[in-house]
Amino acid sequence: MSAMAGKVLIICLLWACVSVCECEPAMFGEVSSPQYPQPYPADTLEQWDLEVPQGYQIQLTFNHLDIEPSPNCYHDSLIVVFDKKVLRKFCGQNSTDRFHPGDKPIVVSGNRLRLIFLTDDSNSKSHMGFTASYQAVGCGDPKPLLNGGVRVINGSNNEYHSVVEYYCNEPYYTFEGTRNVRYTCAEDQKWTADDSKDNIPPCVPVCGMNTEVSFGARVFGGNPARPGQIPWQLLHDSYSSGGASLISDYWALTAAHLVDSYENTSMNWLGGIIDSKDKKAVIMEKEKIIIHPNYTRVGEGKKLNNFENDIALIKMSARVPLGPNIRPVCLPNKTHEPVMEGTMGTISGFGKFERGLSKILRYGHVQEYPPDKCNPGNVPVTENMFCAGDDVKRVDSCAGDGGSPLFFPMLGYGSKEQPYEVRGIVSWGSSKCGNKYSKSFYTKVQNYLDWIRETMANN
Known part of the structure; x- marks a missing residue:
């Protein structure tokens, strides 16, 4: 076997004998x-695996190179892999030599390089060998974005002057208040926002959108919903x-009376x-239930005669996978106008229908009535409640609809400019729902916006 063939064999064997370092790559x-700066010894085989952190490029700069020159670096050589x-093979003593690297650094698209130093016994003179430095260049991988991603606009390998743009997973997520979020790899090897803001804005769920527009009748005996029409409706499964x-994508809003005494009990939502029997339902397990602190608890199985502050939040144990059939509804803005602004809204639920609970999600349209047009019985009515129904079409929520939404605008009239908002939560009403003049009472969501937002932010 020739000396050169032996060298090639040794190089090949090195690929199978690489030691693994568990340490963090250096910048x-x-x-x-x-023995540098002393002359290097003959019959030498040395290998270095150079690595910088993932996402950066590695740059190699030779500070000094003095290796015995020979045609094609046959005798002694430094090989860059x-x-x-094999990327390059070097020998010689000065930058005018054909096989000398000169003063220009070597930059590759990855974060690893291997150096192999080979010498034989033919060196008749003393040569010092080499010294080199390496460093990470570029800005590294951009930070990941939850519910979104990042794409390259200009450049490659996260190098200087590269431009990336963050995006949200539309149509279910979007940036709040902005559309394009671009960062440039700056001279200080940091991603710098074009608008000088350091923090990447979060992707927030798009609320109040559904997949189709339709018109319908009432919940009690009303029209069945179509897939994606009311994608924010959840069903109590446990x-x-x-x-x-x-x-x-984590939180749901319901009535306090529905979840009172269940804070420490397992509970799933569909x-x-x-x-309701669909086996393809998205199953959400609750992590915690937070009932409004001013709600009067009575416990399971006891009759409730006061529905003041009948509102609760449910946090799910995992992020809800948004899609065409499951999307959030918007929270309303505070207003001094009537809850439904003098027009009609829509109620929905799986509540009582003819002989029992409905297996199908149904919806109907209702209007708001002043308190003197409603019959509260012996239950006190406060400014945190409102009543709604439809005397003409006998539209009403019913038993089993508790916690479900009253949303506005009326189903079929939502748009990007006016997304659907949950204005009320089904709270209480007459046991004879569906009869003429029967109306139900709803928790007025706009009165609890501060509590809702603070609770979500703190939990």
Whole structure:
């Protein structure tokens, strides 16, 4: 076997004998031949695996190179290997030599380089070898964005002057108040926002959008919903009945009386369905239930005669996978106008229908009535409640609809300019729902906006 063939064999064997280092790659470092600056020894085989953190490019700069010159660096050589391929082979003593690297650094597209130093016994003179430095260049990988991503606009390998743009997973997520979020790899090797803002804005769920427009009748005997029409409607799965409204990809809004005494009990909710028996439902497990602190608790199975502050929040144990059939509804703005602004809104739920609870999600349209047009019985009515129904079409919420939404505008009239908002939560009403003149009472959501937002932010 020739000396050169032996060298090739040794190089090939090195790929199978690489030691693994568990340490964190350095941003920079130095490497030099054995005994540098003293002359290097004959019959030498040395290998260095240089690595900088993932996402950066590695740059190699030779500070000094003095290796015995020979045609094609046959005798002594320094070999630079990248991506399992020989990138360059160096020898010589000055930058005018054909095989000398000169003063220009070597930059590759990855974060690893391998150096192999080979010498034989033919060196008739004393040569010092080499010394080199390496460093990470570029800005590294841009920070990841939850519910979104990042794409390259200009440049490559996160190098200087590269431009990236963040985006949200539309149509279910969007940036709040902005559309384009671009960062440039600056001279200080940091991603710098074009608008000088350091923090990447979060992707927030798009609320109040559904997949189609339709018109319908009432919940009690009303029209069945179509897939994606009311994607924020949730169904109480662990117990007999009840609903909630998804208001983010973690949180849902419901009535306090529905979840009173269940804070320490397992509870699942179903979403993305219009059939309560649908086996493809998105199953959401609650992490915690937070009932309004001023709600008067009575406990399970006891009669409730006061529905003041009948509102609660449910936090799910995992992020809800948003899609065409499961999306949040918007929270309303505070207003001194009537809850439904003098027009009609829509109620929905899986509540009582003819002989029992409805297996199908139904909806109907209702209008707001002044308190003197409603019959509260012996239950006190406060400014945190309102009543709604439809005397003409006998539209009303019913048993089993508790916690479900009253949303505005009326189903079929939502748009990007006026997304659907949950204005009320089904709270209480007459046991004879569906009869003429029967109306139900709803928790006025706009009166609890501060509590809702603070609770979500703190939990």
